[in-house]
Every structure is written in C-alpha cells, then in structure tokens.
Amino acid sequence: MSNAIEIQNFSYRYPDGTSALSDINLAVEHGLRVALIGPNGAGKSTLLLAMAGFIKGAGKVSIDGLEVNRKNLKEVRRRIGCCLENPDDQLFMPTLFDDIAFGPLNLGLSPEQVRGCVAEALATVGLAEMAEKAPHHLSAGQKRGAAVATILAMSPKIITLDEPDGSLDPRHRKNLVRLLAGLSQTLVIATCNMNLAAVVADRVVLMDSGMIIADGDVQKIMSDSKLMAEHGLEVPQKFSDSN
C-alpha cells in the first residue's frame, strides 16, 4: 500500500524571493500521528500548504498514492483536510452549521447525509448545541474546536493542523490533546509547543530554515537537548523529567 503522504525533493520560494522550503523528502505511513516542530519561520506552515497542493514548487508530492497536480487536485483535497493557523480564517460562513456543512456539500453528499455529518462532527468537538450560532460569537477555544470540526465533517483520511493550540489556556489545551488522541486518521500537526508534540505524536519531524533536520522517534529527537537547543527549541517537560 502507498504511503499517506510522500514528498520528494520538494522546494518552494515565495514570490518575494524568500526560500521557504528546500529539498524536502518525507514519507508518512497511514494512521500515524506526526508532529512537525521547528522554530518560527522554519517553513512548517508552508510545508502543510504544499501537502494540500496550495502552493506548487519544484518536486513531487503524493497524497495517498495520488500525485498532487492540477488534474488530481479535487481528489487530493477529498483525502487530505487542512486546518489553518487562525480559526477566523477557517470559519467563513454566517453560521456554524453552514460552515461545517460547506465541505460535505462540496463533496456532493445529499442534504440528509450532510446533516448527519455535521451533527457528528459537532458532537465530537462538544459544540452540538452551538450549530446555529455565528462563528464570531464563539470564544477562542470554541472557534478552535469548530475549525477542527469543519475538517472532521469531511472525514478525510489525512488531517493536517497548523498550531492547533495557539492562545489556548492549559485546560483548553488538555481538551484538545484528548480530542486529537481520539482521532483515528493520519495526523500531521505543526506546532512550536514541544509539550503538545511530545504528548500527541508517534513520530517527530524537526524543521529549520526550510529543511528537515531530523525525523524519527519522538523520545529520541525530543530528548536530545543539544539538537533541540541548536534549532531554538527545548526539551519538553515529559522528557526532561525522565532524564
């Protein structure tokens, strides 16, 4: 069986000349939870965009065995769901229900099926009673949950999340971890929060300056204090305790 995500020799430059990704090689098996860590400006968000085909650079990206190109784009987006850095960007419809229904409707589901999907996704993130609320009436934590629900409702095989714990307090962060741990899909999570990465991930990919520096076992990479410090990161609580 093909890998969930496969990236070969991928490079990307922003229009203003910033080289954001250079020669990325990455393969992620199905069902894995991968944490993408790295300092600010490492290229994490850019790599997530590349996976869903939002930027086109040099090199090859395949999702679930399908090469990402203009022809396959629709099919690719059906298999990978990506959740952006800022939930306000993700929730653009007048009500939460419409917002979550947007994806399933575009998948061509029937109204009843859509209603089912939406109800289920909302229940998963604990926002079942909020369906008719306007997104701008939600709290930051609720927005974050809703943004994740928009992706869950499409039940893609692969989910990418960009800084899912931004501006959350410890309690909300714990809820998020519980939610992520309960998902059965392939997950790619970009974050600068080492503790989140350490708790959720099965595997860690460390990026800096647009390159993959290390890739592999969570414990091994994240407890390497020299490597982490070199790239502006720190050893998470979980591993610093055990050391």
Place this chain on the structure above:
Amino acid sequence: MSNAIEIQNFSYRYPDGTSALSDINLAVEHGLRVALIGPNGAGKSTLLLAMAGFIKGAGKVSIDGLEVNRKNLKEVRRRIGCCLENPDDQLFMPTLFDDIAFGPLNLGLSPEQVRGCVAEALATVGLAEMAEKAPHHLSAGQKRGAAVATILAMSPKIITLDEPDGSLDPRHRKNLVRLLAGLSQTLVIATCNMNLAAVVADRVVLMDSGMIIADGDVQKIMSDSKLMAEHGLEVPQKFSDSN
C-alpha cells in the same frame, strides 16, 4: 510615594452586557514585576485596558498617583505604555523605523533624540538591522519584539504587556524572558503561560471570571495545584519539579 498602579473597586461591563471585571482591587508598587494569570476570558486583557484608560468603568484607577480620567489621560499615557495582545495591531506604519519613532515624535523629542531612542529600542530587542523593513515582512517572533520596542522607545515608567509570548518558539521566548528580566520599569504581564509567569514575576495575580482570586507570592500561589486546576491552569515546570 504613591503606588505605580492603584485600582479600587473597579467593575466593567462590555456594551453587550458581558461583565468582564467585577470589583477589582489592586495595588502595585513601583519597580515590581507582576504576572496576571488566568484562563481564557478571565478578564486579563480587559484589566490591562482599564489601566491605560481605554475603558471607563465604575471605580477608581490611579497610575503613578494620577487618577485616570479624561483630563489626565494624556499624562497617564505618558507614564504607562501598553503593548496589545496582537502585535499586528501595534504596528501600523510602513516601516519598522517609522513605527517605533511614532511614540517618541509624539512626545515632542527632537529628530536626533528620536533617532537615538529608536536605535536603542531596536537594539534592545535585537532588531537593529530590520529598521527599514515593513512590519508585515517580519516573522511572528520579530513582530512581537518590534511591538515591545514601540513601547520601550517611549521609556514609560510602567509597562503592560498582553500575552507577550504568544506564537513564539522556545528560543524567542527565552530571549523575551531575558529582555523582560533586564527591564527596570514596573511591569504587568498578562499571560496564560504559567512557565513565563513563574520565571519573570515577583508577584502573581490570579484572575477568573472577572475577579481576582489570589494575589501574592509567586511560589505560594503557583505551586498550589488544587487552586490552579480549579481555574483551568496548571502548576508550572519550575514548581512542579521542586515538589
């Protein structure tokens, strides 16, 4: 001598009826570093706004002995510099230089003095070479530093910072801690990051639902795991290790 900040029986309700602050009493002596902690929606940001006279509620607020009212507002703002939650809101001029020069120019300094101020402030946050860049070309961490610099350049006696470590990676966070530790001004820092609070603060104020729940010694409050958990927070690394 009067206190740096003195708040008596202050309450505030947002126009939509949300009661954000109720009966706040707080006195901060000169030169102290206070951390304002609490879960999302506790009212931390609102309290900081009240200190700089951006919102008017019931009760009395005095800054450096001056009562905050319409008449004193200008003088108050000269003494207290406040850095908002989102650095994008703080930076509105075309270049970083212009942005940092904005405050000193308004203070009526001469062009040479302004240049001096700006250079010094930029050097403090390590952005000396970025002076001519447009703010939106900076990375998240750089923006955060720049936002702090806009306040430093005005050298107010009291500085308030709202979530100064949001979206920073561990290295930038450490730099920020070092920067804050090096300041001699009175500091009030609102944050949901317990580790930042534990490392920087001389005193901690715990808020929830618009009220001050606890106020006092950093170690005593932050190592009380029951109290912290009750308000959606957690004991920071520093104190959980020592327990």
Place this chain on the structure above:
Amino acid sequence: MHHAYIDKFAYQDSPVHRLDSRVKFLVVLVFTAVVISLPRTSVSILFCFAVGPFAILVLGKVPLRFAFKHILLVSPFILVLALTFPFYDRTPVTVAFGPLVWDTTLGWMRCFTILGKFVVTVLALIALVSTTRFSDLLAGLQRLGVPSLLVIQLGFLYRYIFVLIDSAHHILRARAARAIGKPGFNTELKVAGGMLGSLFVRSLDTAEHINVAMHARGFDGNWRTINKLQIRSADYLFALVAAAFIFGLYFFVRPVLQ
C-alpha cells in the same frame, strides 16, 4: 463599537423567531411602504401602525429600551431634515387632540409626521432584524431572487465585519497609547493612511487564507448551501394577520382619523 451587537436578540427563541424569514421580510416591506404613503400631516394614525412592530418586539422578547436607543443612534440626518419643515412651511393650522386644541403650523405637523414615520419604519426594521437570524434572512433573500453572488458577499460581510472592526479598534487603541502630543494634519493623515493600509494588507492576507480554507474543503466555484427554510401554517397565519392589520388600518381606520 456601538452597534456591533444589533443582532444579538436574533439568536433567542420565540414564536416570532420561528417564522419564516421571507414572510417576515415581505411583511416589513409592505408595512414600510404603507406607512410611507400615509398622509403627510396625520400623526395619530402612526400610533396605530406602531402597534404592529411593538407587538413583534414584545413577542420576540426584544427589550424596547434597546430598540429606542438604537433609533436614536440612526436618527441625526432625518432629524435635521425634519426640523427644516417648521422653517419653510409656516401655514397656520389648528390642531385638536381630545380635549386639547392648539394653534401650530403645518410645518410642525409635517415635522412630527416625518419623525413618526421614521420611528415606526425603523422600529419595523429592528423588529425584523432582531427576530431573524441574519443567515436565515440571507437564505430568504436568495430564495426571493437576489443574485447568489450578492448573497455570498453579504454572508462574508456579516461574518467579517466584526472581526475587522475589532482589529480597527485595536489599532486605534495602539495609536492612542502612543499619540500623546498634537501631531500636525500631515502626520495625522499619514498615520491614518498607514493604519488603513495595514488593515488593508491584513484583509488581503485573511482573504487569501479563506480562499485556501474554502478550496481545502472542496470548493470548486459553485456555491452550495442547504435549504433550511420552510413555510409552515404559522407563517400563513402571520401573513394573514399582518395583512389584515396593515390594510385594515389603512382602509378603515385612517379615513376616520383623518
């Protein structure tokens, strides 16, 4: 922002809230048209018409203080215009109201009629907006034939007005925190341009991100929505009562009050 929460009562639940948005919209439209075409000097009939929006507001659990506060907010322009009438039209008239009889001018009568009509029609609009979720109103408008492009725009607008207004407020705060002296007009303008510009650049970024978010969810240029509207017997009943009220007043009560 003073009117950022005008629609907060739209999220309550009441028999009025449950009515179909199309029916409510059309009723308010007809109501407004009829009120506007009332004679230009009869004030008392307006009180009768006011009963309609009043009933909707009360049934919809919308605080009246809120409605009237809002009317005051939007009234300056019409107030100025209405106050010109007494100056230009000094025809003397004698007005009788119950036991009271007094002399005034036609100008004053028309001034009060205009203000009265204004209050009644705005009240009706407030009754509509604060008992109908904006999303439902949009869906209703779309079904009434408003082009979908416009409906999409209205949806985005409604969603992001509050986000951007918040940003604008925050930027203004940042300026106030540092604008201590008295800058010249040139500086003021340059700063305002910068603030608007940075707000604009940020809007562009947001738009780009939303575009990504939309395409990430299978958007292909065709806007699809689920129809949640449905006209029930309560809606027919409401339309009937409203029509009886409006036209009853117009054809039977107004001639008597004349």
Place this chain on the structure above:
Amino acid sequence: MHMANELLSIPVAAGTLAIAAGGLGFICRKVREVLTGDKLPLMGILGAFVFAGQMVNFQLPAMPGTSGHMVGAVLLAIILGPHLGAIVISSVVIIQCLIFQDGGLLALGCNVINMALVPSYVGYFLYRTVTAGRFSPVRAYVGAMLASIIAIEAGAVLVPVQAALSGVLAVPFSTFLITMLGVHALVGLMEGLITVAVLAYLQQVRPDVVTDTLPGRVRLSRKSVLVTLLIFTVVIGAGLSLLASGMPDGLEWSYAERPDEPDFPPAVSNEDSAIAAVDEFQEKYSPMPDYSRRSSKLGEPAGEGMEAHVGWTSFAGVVGSAVTMVVIWLVAWLLRKKQARTA
C-alpha cells in the same frame, strides 16, 4: 448621505429600487462569467474592510472636534475594478440598511445607486482616464483625488433630486442641493486624501496591489462608460429641469398654498404642468395615491364642528393604540413569568 424612507414617495422608491435591482442583477450576471471562485473571499473581506476603515478617523485641521473617515467606494473601485467594486459597496450599503438600519428599506434602491453604483463607476472611469497609460504614483494620486471628489459629489447630487421628485422637500431644492454639494465636497476631499494616503502606503508595502490590479480584470469599454454617463446626465438634467420649471422664482419652493399671504403665488400647484404630470403619474400608478399631499382641508384651519370631530377620533386612536400596546406587553410579561415558573 443615507437617503431615508421618509424622503421618498412610493413611485420614486419603487423606480429606484427597480433600477438598482436591475443594475445589480445585470452586473452580477456579467461578472459571473469572468469571476473565479478565488475572488469571492477577497471581495467579502474588502467589504468588511470598508466598514472597519470607517472607524479609523482623524482630526480635521480646520474644525476641531470633527473628524473625517473614509467612504471606500473609490478605493475599492480602483483595486477591484468597477464591477466588483460596485457589488462590494452595494452589499455594504445593504448590510448598513439591514443590520444597522442606516437608511430605510424603501430607500435601499436610492442608496445603492447614490452610494455604490454611481461612485464606483464614475470614480473608476475618472481614475482610469487620469492614469491611462503607464503607471506613475503622481498620476495615481491625482486621479484618486479627483475620482473621489467627483464620484462622491455625483452620488450626493442625486439625494436632493430624488427627494424633490418625491415631492417631500420643505427646504428649497436649491438650498438642499447646495448644502449637499458643500458637505460632500468636504467628504469627497477627505475621501480623496485618505485614498491617496492608503495608496501611498500600499505603494510602499504591496506595490503589486496598486499597480497590478490597476487595469482591472473586468475591462470597462470606453463606449459603455460614455453611454452610461450620457444616460446619467440626461436623467439628472431632465429631473433638474423638471424641478426648475416648478419653481417660478427659482428659489422659493413650497407645497402649501399660503393662506396667510393670499397674494403669494402658489409655488407649486396642480396647474403647474411638470409637477402636475408627476402628480398625475403618482395618482395613476402608485398603488396608494398620496392624495392628501396638497389637501387644502388640512392646510386651512378646520371649522368648528370638524375640529371637534377630528380631535376626538385621533384621541381615541392614540389612546386605543396605547392601551393595545400595554395589553400586549402585560400578556407577554405574564406568559413569560408563567414560563419561568414552570421551567
């Protein structure tokens, strides 16, 4: 700037609503052919930006205490092109009406025409004319300034015209017109300054936005612009001459015959051909002829018996309405109380 319901008669309101709806429908259909899905969020956000931008104010130099802010139509027309700009500003106007009650439901047609359609197209055309050829900042700034002032004035002129056609004005038409023009010259000037300031900022940080989009994706042919302008001029000219002929001395304008000055020439009377035509039109085609508009019965002091009669019925009407409202309120209050107890 916002036209109100109360300044319009039903035929004018219906006519402008029809024109606005037709125009918007036409633009939407035309744009749909060339519009890609990518532009949708951009348009929505820029509409919201106009709202937010109106909050950013600055002190005016001459008049302390007053502050200016942007209107946005010209800026958007420059950046998005006239069609998309017109749609965005129209939706802003519609939201202002529906959510914030600025301008009434019936006046929506007028407001869309005055504040969205006219400024977008006039502004864009002027800007294009001035900046034609290669882009240079100076030309862009001059063009933006000119476009802002004239586009806003063009919209503002329509307000008194529409009000006068409706026959509602008490103020002499010319006074109203001059006031509107004067106020909006200032608004336009501010709009121009701020548009230039924003363009200058963008030129510094996002030159691509200012220069790349300049030609506008949807091209506007010179011919169609000229035809539109022509029609516009004819309509305004006709309206103005219609009104002018209704004003014997060109200044005084009043609907009421003046019993206090019997010699005073009736400024506008049913004999007056132009206004009579409008009148007749209204009577004939409006579903609810506004028959009391010059009803002499009201203008004159009422007779003794009449007065008493009118006085008591209106008293009854008002009292009856007030009682009804109180009853409704009480019933609702009781119901809610009962509900609260059972809940």
